[in-house]
Structures are given as structure tokens and as C-alpha cells.
Amino acid sequence: MPYKLSATLSAHSADVRALSSPTNDLILSASRDSTAISWQRATDQPGFVPSNVLRPSSRYVNSITYIPPSADAPKGFVVTGSQDTIVNVFALDKAKDEPDFSLIGHTENVCALNATPNGTIVSGSWDKTAKVWKDFKLAHDLKGHQQSVWAVLAVDEDKVLTGSADKTIKLWQQHKAVHTYNGHQDAVRGLALITDIGFASCSNDSEIRVWTFGGDLVYTLSGHTSFVYSLSVLPNGDIVSGGEDRSVRIWRDGECTQTIVHPAISVWAVSTMPNGDVVSGCSDGIVRVFSTSEDRWASEADLKEYEDKVAGQALQAQQVGDIKKSDLPGPEALQIPGKKPGDVKMVKNGSIVEAHQWDSASGSWQKIGEVVDAVGQDRKQLYQGKEYDYVFDVDIQDGVPALKLPYNITENPYSAAQTFLQNNDLPLTYVDEVVRFIEKNTAGVNIGTGGNEYVDPFTGASRYQASTASTGTAPASAYMDPFTGASRYISGSGSTPSQAPSSAHMDPFTGASRYSGAASVPAPTTNILPVTQCNTFKQANVAAMQSKLHQFNEGLQNEISTSSLAMYPQEVTAIDEIFAYLGQTIATPPQQPSVTLTAAHVEAIIQVLSRWPTSQRFPVIDLSRILTGLCPRVLDAPGLKDRFFEALFKASDWSDPWSPPPPKPRETNILLLLRTLVNSFQERAGLEDGAWPTRVFESLSQAPYAVLTKTQRVALATVLFKFVFSTKPRAPRPF
Known part of the structure; x- marks a missing residue:
């Protein structure tokens, strides 16, 4: 029997972002209306009714999961994650506003949750980490992904799967990453266990992949035409998926057996019940239940209303591919059966282009909407693992x-x-x-x-x-x-x-109309020679720099293949002391540094530069830039300055062949190297040794000027500018 609408649950006022349906009588939903709702199957009427409305946050609630009943919670716990970075836990046996437990540790939006039958909670966040909570306390911090963790799955009490916007999936044994699965071409959005095989993953690349835990790709499910956001598995082993193409799809033995089109664009979440029913949560704020059991189907009137809503939708052109109206057939083309479930056919009915989808269960084409020209952006823009309305090039x-x-x-x-x-x-x-x-x-x-x-x-x-x-x-x-x-x-x-x-155009802090009329941009200032002032490169977000450096270090540490490259404890201590010194120096007002930097601190930087991969050196080189600008005398030890800059030149791959365009990591590292030299000349560090600038300029001369980017050229010119001005006599300055 095909899946048909069973129940429509309308209480949320905005997108339903996450679902859990652990029993046949309980559905949990999370919404961007800042609520989570537990729905109980009604006893005196068909469908479900809200039994508990939770308000865990004043911001969007983006994830939800369930912990089975225990002595402390006879009806179990509901766990929610939201934009406020907190994981909240509520007992379902009594309605209340305050959570029983609040798990604090994430620093950004908590977008994924999962739990084991024994109550171990796994959370994933935009802060690029996943966390494992046992007895409502942090047990493991899973750090290693380069971008947001959008999917988490507890395999058992000690193993966890995580999927990330960095396009990878990782398997963790307690706090160690023991395997990384590569294959998806875009952000990984959902994970589900597949009995006797391994697990399934879905992605913004519109594909679903089924893997063994050993890393073998069993098969790929292709059929969705846009982002696939969520996965679940039916008791019989069939896979259920939901995505950006308005559909829930049922997959059996590698084939799509049914496509359930929704009257909403985004199907954010899918879940399955023990009785085989399917639950979906959509961007129209509605939770829907679909069933193959005829005795649980909605009334004929409700089914007709649902079909009419689907048929009345206006589809954006890019959802069904590029079309040329003059080449489309008329309605007579619908007499030819479809080749497989989910096939879409467009026909021209007068001046209207209609989209129809093949329903193998009924053996007929079902109208799913009228095709209109696309408006707005094609889709959300991804940048560093997060979705944005705009990503401008500036x-x-x-x-x-x-x-x-x-x-x-x-x-x-x-x-x-x-x-x-x-x-x-x-x-x-x-x-x-x-x-x-x-x-x-x-x-x-x-x-x-x-x-x-x-x-x-x-x-x-x-x-x-x-x-x-x-x-x-x-x-x-x-x-x-x-x-x-x-x-x-x-x-x-x-x-x-x-x-x-x-x-x-109002000032966001005061509410005053600071900018009136059109927000015109002033014309650029004309550059006039000679230049009398040059750039400085001492600006720094020390906290962000330190966070990035530790993130890279933990990523290396958590991978078995790269753990030997990670910083040693004494290096971590030295690096953190440098950050503490710089943070206190640039504070407003400046603070007296609590540590004194020595040659040992510079040695730690040199050692890290010598081991780390090219793509992860930039925060260390950037740290060198600030250190040179704010604490130049730390390089005064005999021979230290030469070895320090030799390490920087080597870390930026300066002596490698120059073939345009250079890899992006090399381009960034070279730019930071040049800015470090600027700061060194600015502070006259090393100028007492007349031979040192000569060695520097001999190295700089190796680079073909035409290969450098404009930003690098500016930095190189500033090196020369600073050297010329720094060698002019001037009053001594205290250090």
C-alpha cells in the first residue's frame, strides 16, 4: 500500500526544524517559533493533540531528541537544542517552564541532537564541535571538524558518528576520531543507522550514501533535486529522506519506491514510528503523518484538500530543470506512463506550464504544481559551513x-x-x-x-x-x-x-535616523603620489587567532594519522603565554603583561611551523606578525632572528617554484610573512645587524613580481617603505 496522509498537526507558527517519534503515540517537534511540542495520539478522535508546549529558549529551537522513561522521568525526557547554545532537558511527566537540566558548553547554535536508550546525549553545533553528555554532564568534547557539525548519531554508548559542513563524516571512539569518511561533495546534513550494514548519510549535494563502518560505500541513492536535510529508517529497513525539493522519499533496495510531495518548499525533518508511519516537519510550520495502513488514513475530504494544496503550488523553474515552453507537449503526454516513482513531466496546458509526478501506487500522473520563473536567489549561500542569504565579494x-x-x-x-x-x-x-x-x-x-x-x-x-x-x-x-x-x-x-x-536607515544602537535617503557610497579617493604614509599591520583579534590555532591543533591531535604533528604540552604552554602577553598589551587601556616573553617562546613557534601542514600554518605565521610588532626585542638572542625568519620563509613555501596561480594557503602564508617583515622593520628589529636586511632582500628577490597578488605587492612595497624610513636616524625609543 502507498503512503497517504494520516494526520496534520498544526500548532507551530514557523518552520518545524526537527522531529522525534519514539513511540506510535508520541511525536516531538522543534520549531523556529521558539517552542518544542510533545504531541500525544488522541483517544477520542483521530490524529494527535499537543500535550505539552515547552519554551526552552527565546530563540529558534533547531534540534530535538528523546530519552526513554526512567525512575526519574516515568514518561521520558525531551532534549532540545537552540540558537542560544544551550541543550535543555525536560521531563515529560509534568508540564513546566524550566528545564530539569541545562547543559552548557557550546558556543554557537546547537543544530543536531541524538541520544542512546541509556540517556547518553550527543549534540552538534555551529561551533564545529560535537559533545557527549553522560548523566547530564559533559563526558567528551569531539573536536576535529573544520566547519559546523550538522548531524550527530550515537552508534552505542562509546561510539558516535558526526557529519559536518566540511563534507566529511567522522566516527569517534569516546573522544578519539578513529575513521573519516570522504565522498560527499557538500555539507553532510543527516545520519541514520542501517541494521546489518552500517549507516546512511545525506547531504546538500542532493545524494544519500550508505556506508559500512569500515568505510566502504555500499550504494548511492540519487533522486532528490536539491539539498537533502534529514534521514530516518523504517522498521523494515527502508530509508526515508526529506529535503529542499518539497518531497519525502521512500527508498527500498537502492530504489525510490514513493515520492510524497509537500505543499511547502523545505522538508526540514523526517522521522519514523515503530508502526511504520512517517512523520515530516516543514517550512510551512506543519507536522504531517503519513501511513500505509488504510485504517489510519485521513478522511477523503482531508486527502482531497491535501492533494489540492500540492497541486496549487507554484514551482520555481530551477526546481524542475531548465524548460523551453515552446518545446513542451500538451496534456496528451500524460497518457504515457512514467518510468519510475518520482518522475516529473511538464506539459503545456494553454499558457500554463504544469508539473506532474508519476505515482506508481495509483499508476497515474499527479499534478504537483504550476511552473513559474524563479525569483530571488537560487538557494542559500554557504560560507564556512553556515548558510547565509548573501555572500558578497568585496x-x-x-x-x-x-x-x-x-x-x-x-x-x-x-x-x-x-x-x-x-x-x-x-x-x-x-x-x-x-x-x-x-x-x-x-x-x-x-x-x-x-x-x-x-x-x-x-x-x-x-x-x-x-x-x-x-x-x-x-x-x-x-x-x-x-x-x-x-x-x-x-x-x-x-x-x-x-x-x-x-x-x-536607522542607527541600530540609538534608533536615530542617522542615514537618510539613498545609502549612496562615496566615490573612491584618488590615489596621489608621493605616498607619505604607509600601512601598518599590527591589528589583531587575539582571541579569534588563539581559537583558530587551538582548533587546528586539536584536529591534528584527534586524528591518528596526524597526532604526531600536534603541539607538545610545553609548546601549548608557550603559545598560550604569547597570546596572554599580546592580549594584555593591546587591551584598552593596556595592561601590564603577566608573563615575560623569552627566546623559548620563539622556539615554540619555530618548532610548530616546522611540523604543521601548509594549510594550517597561517594562524602561527599571523601570531609571528603580531609578536614581531608588539614585542620585537624577544628576537634579540644571538642567531634567533635568523632562525625565526628562516622558519617563516620556509613555512610560506617561499623557495618553491612560482607558478600562477599559487595555492590559496601559500598565498595567505606569503602575505602574512611579508606583513611580519613590515612589523620587524617598523620596530627596527634586526637593523643593528646590517647583514640581516641584506639576507632578507636576497630572499625577497626570488619572487617574480608578476606572480604576486595586489595585496602581496602592497605588503612588499611596505617592507621597502619601512626599511627606508627605519634606517633614517631618529631618536631612540624605549622598549
């Missing part, structure tokens, strides 16, 4: 690789601008220009939850626009880079939104 200077500016339309533009400037070591004096740029290039975007707008439960950002009148794309003339003033961005749509009202 030109700092002509010829220099663009920097990435991620932004969600619900963000405070000042916060986004400040984060962008700090991450890219740019002066905060640019913050107003970047804010104007954000406001200008996102003008006309409407956000909300009504109509056809769907809101991403991770970020709260509107992904879909309600009409072609508001595409979310600024007019071509509005896309002006905040640094160069160039019109880099061209609208891909013929329609253009109206300008944001002047009231939108």
Missing part, C-alpha cells in the same frame, strides 16, 4: 582577490560589518561604509513568516520571496563596493525592487 583594491562578506537579512548590519572588518584585519573606521554597502545591496528584501515566505530555522533568514515584485536583488547601479565604489554586481533579474524606505 573588492579592497583593484586586482586583489575579493574578500567574502556573509550576511543574513535579519542580522544587525553593524555587527556583520564589524565581524567582517575584524576577520579580515581591516580598520574599524570602515564600518559605516560597509553598513551602507549592506543596506544598499539588500534593499527591497521583505522578511516575515506570512504568505509564501519561508524562514531558515538556523538563521531566521527569508530564503524565498513572496512575489516577483520583490526579488531580494538590488538594482545593478546599487551594487557598489564599499572600498572601491565599483559596480561589481549586476542584477540577474529584469525586475528591480524599490528602494528601502528612509526609515530603514
Whole structure:
């Protein structure tokens, strides 16, 4: 029997992001309306009714799982994770506002949860970690992924699977990563155990993969046409998946046996019941139950209403592929049966293009919507493992690789601008220009939850626009880079939104209308020679730098193949002391450093540079840049300066063949090396030894100027500038 609608659960007011259905009579749902609901099967009527509405957070609740009954909780526990970074645990036997336990440790959105029958909880977060909690206390911190952990699965009490936006899956034995599975081409979003085989994974690459725990790929399931967000497994072993293409799909023996189309674009979550029913949670805020048991099917009237909603949907063109209306057949083409479940056929019915899907259970084509031209962005943009409404390319200077500016339309533009400037070591004096740029290039975007707008439960950002009148794309003339003033961005749509009202240009801190009228970007200042001032490279986000360095170190430490490269305990101590010194030095007001840096601290940097992989050296080289600028006399020990810069040149692969374009890690490392030299000359470090600058410039001369990027050329010119000015006589300065 095919799956048909069994029940519709309507109580959430926004996207249903996560589900759990541990028994035939209990469904747990989490939503971006800041609630989690436990639904109990009704005894006096068909379907389910809310039995407990939990409010674990004032922000979006993005993950949920269940712990079976125990002496402390006769009805079990519900566990929730949300944007507030906290994992909350509620006993279901009594309704209350406050959780029984709050598990604190994550630093960003908790987007994935799973639990064992014995109550061990596994959580995954945007902070790139997963955590294992036993007896509601942190037992293991799983660090090694390079981007957000979007999927977690407890294999047993000691083994855990994690899936990440870095496209990998890791198997952990307690706190050690014992295997890494590579194969997906995009972020891994869901995991599920497959009895007697291993496990299944789904991804933004639109594929589902079934693996053995040994790492063998058993088979790949292809059929979804967009992101696949969630997986579950039926009691008979069939796989259930839900994704961005409005569908839930049932898979048996490597083939799709049924496609259940939904009247909503995003099927964020799927879950299965012991009786074989399937539960889905969607971007329209509704939980739906589907069953193969005829006695649990909804009434004929409800089934007809559901089919009409599906048929009445307007599909974006990119959901069903590129089409040319003049080449489409008429309705008579629907007399030819489909080849397999889920086949989509488009026909021209007068001036309307209809999409129909083959339903093998009924042996007929079912209308799933009318095809319209796509509006807005094709899909959310991924940047460093997270989803954003926009990821802008920002030109700092002509010829220099663009920097990435991620932004969600619900963000405070000042916060986004400040984060962008700090991450890219740019002066905060640019913050107003970047804010104007954000406001200008996102003008006309409407956000909300009504109509056809769907809101991403991770970020709260509107992904879909309600009409072609508001595409979310600024007019071509509005896309002006905040640094160069160039019109880099061209609208891909013929329609253009109206300008944001002047009231939108309000200071986010005071509420004052600081920016009125059009948020125009001033024309770039003309460069005039001679240059009388040059760049400085002493800006630093010490905390972020330290976090990144430790993240890389823990990644090396947790992999058996790279554990020998990780820092030794004495090196960790020395590096942390350097960070403590720098943090106190640049504090406002400056603090008296609690440690004195010595040659041993520099030796620790040299040793780490000599072992770490090229792609992970940049925070160590960046640390060298700041150390040279703020504590130059630490290099005064005989021979230390030579060995230090020799290590930096080697770490940046300076002597390797120069073939354009250089790999991105090498490009970054070379830029940081040049900036370290700038700081050294700025502080006159090493200039007492007349031979040392000669050796440096001999090394610099090896690089063909044409291969350097514009940013590297600026840094190289600044090295020369600083050297010339630093060798001029000047009053001695205290150190």
C-alpha cells in the first residue's frame, strides 16, 4: 500500500526544524517559533493533540531528541537544542517552564541532537564541535571538524558518528576520531543507522550514501533535486529522506519506491514510528503523518484538500530543470506512463506550464504544481559551513582577490560589518561604509513568516520571496563596493525592487535616523603620489587567532594519522603565554603583561611551523606578525632572528617554484610573512645587524613580481617603505 496522509498537526507558527517519534503515540517537534511540542495520539478522535508546549529558549529551537522513561522521568525526557547554545532537558511527566537540566558548553547554535536508550546525549553545533553528555554532564568534547557539525548519531554508548559542513563524516571512539569518511561533495546534513550494514548519510549535494563502518560505500541513492536535510529508517529497513525539493522519499533496495510531495518548499525533518508511519516537519510550520495502513488514513475530504494544496503550488523553474515552453507537449503526454516513482513531466496546458509526478501506487500522473520563473536567489549561500542569504565579494583594491562578506537579512548590519572588518584585519573606521554597502545591496528584501515566505530555522533568514515584485536583488547601479565604489554586481533579474524606505536607515544602537535617503557610497579617493604614509599591520583579534590555532591543533591531535604533528604540552604552554602577553598589551587601556616573553617562546613557534601542514600554518605565521610588532626585542638572542625568519620563509613555501596561480594557503602564508617583515622593520628589529636586511632582500628577490597578488605587492612595497624610513636616524625609543 502507498503512503497517504494520516494526520496534520498544526500548532507551530514557523518552520518545524526537527522531529522525534519514539513511540506510535508520541511525536516531538522543534520549531523556529521558539517552542518544542510533545504531541500525544488522541483517544477520542483521530490524529494527535499537543500535550505539552515547552519554551526552552527565546530563540529558534533547531534540534530535538528523546530519552526513554526512567525512575526519574516515568514518561521520558525531551532534549532540545537552540540558537542560544544551550541543550535543555525536560521531563515529560509534568508540564513546566524550566528545564530539569541545562547543559552548557557550546558556543554557537546547537543544530543536531541524538541520544542512546541509556540517556547518553550527543549534540552538534555551529561551533564545529560535537559533545557527549553522560548523566547530564559533559563526558567528551569531539573536536576535529573544520566547519559546523550538522548531524550527530550515537552508534552505542562509546561510539558516535558526526557529519559536518566540511563534507566529511567522522566516527569517534569516546573522544578519539578513529575513521573519516570522504565522498560527499557538500555539507553532510543527516545520519541514520542501517541494521546489518552500517549507516546512511545525506547531504546538500542532493545524494544519500550508505556506508559500512569500515568505510566502504555500499550504494548511492540519487533522486532528490536539491539539498537533502534529514534521514530516518523504517522498521523494515527502508530509508526515508526529506529535503529542499518539497518531497519525502521512500527508498527500498537502492530504489525510490514513493515520492510524497509537500505543499511547502523545505522538508526540514523526517522521522519514523515503530508502526511504520512517517512523520515530516516543514517550512510551512506543519507536522504531517503519513501511513500505509488504510485504517489510519485521513478522511477523503482531508486527502482531497491535501492533494489540492500540492497541486496549487507554484514551482520555481530551477526546481524542475531548465524548460523551453515552446518545446513542451500538451496534456496528451500524460497518457504515457512514467518510468519510475518520482518522475516529473511538464506539459503545456494553454499558457500554463504544469508539473506532474508519476505515482506508481495509483499508476497515474499527479499534478504537483504550476511552473513559474524563479525569483530571488537560487538557494542559500554557504560560507564556512553556515548558510547565509548573501555572500558578497568585496573588492579592497583593484586586482586583489575579493574578500567574502556573509550576511543574513535579519542580522544587525553593524555587527556583520564589524565581524567582517575584524576577520579580515581591516580598520574599524570602515564600518559605516560597509553598513551602507549592506543596506544598499539588500534593499527591497521583505522578511516575515506570512504568505509564501519561508524562514531558515538556523538563521531566521527569508530564503524565498513572496512575489516577483520583490526579488531580494538590488538594482545593478546599487551594487557598489564599499572600498572601491565599483559596480561589481549586476542584477540577474529584469525586475528591480524599490528602494528601502528612509526609515530603514536607522542607527541600530540609538534608533536615530542617522542615514537618510539613498545609502549612496562615496566615490573612491584618488590615489596621489608621493605616498607619505604607509600601512601598518599590527591589528589583531587575539582571541579569534588563539581559537583558530587551538582548533587546528586539536584536529591534528584527534586524528591518528596526524597526532604526531600536534603541539607538545610545553609548546601549548608557550603559545598560550604569547597570546596572554599580546592580549594584555593591546587591551584598552593596556595592561601590564603577566608573563615575560623569552627566546623559548620563539622556539615554540619555530618548532610548530616546522611540523604543521601548509594549510594550517597561517594562524602561527599571523601570531609571528603580531609578536614581531608588539614585542620585537624577544628576537634579540644571538642567531634567533635568523632562525625565526628562516622558519617563516620556509613555512610560506617561499623557495618553491612560482607558478600562477599559487595555492590559496601559500598565498595567505606569503602575505602574512611579508606583513611580519613590515612589523620587524617598523620596530627596527634586526637593523643593528646590517647583514640581516641584506639576507632578507636576497630572499625577497626570488619572487617574480608578476606572480604576486595586489595585496602581496602592497605588503612588499611596505617592507621597502619601512626599511627606508627605519634606517633614517631618529631618536631612540624605549622598549
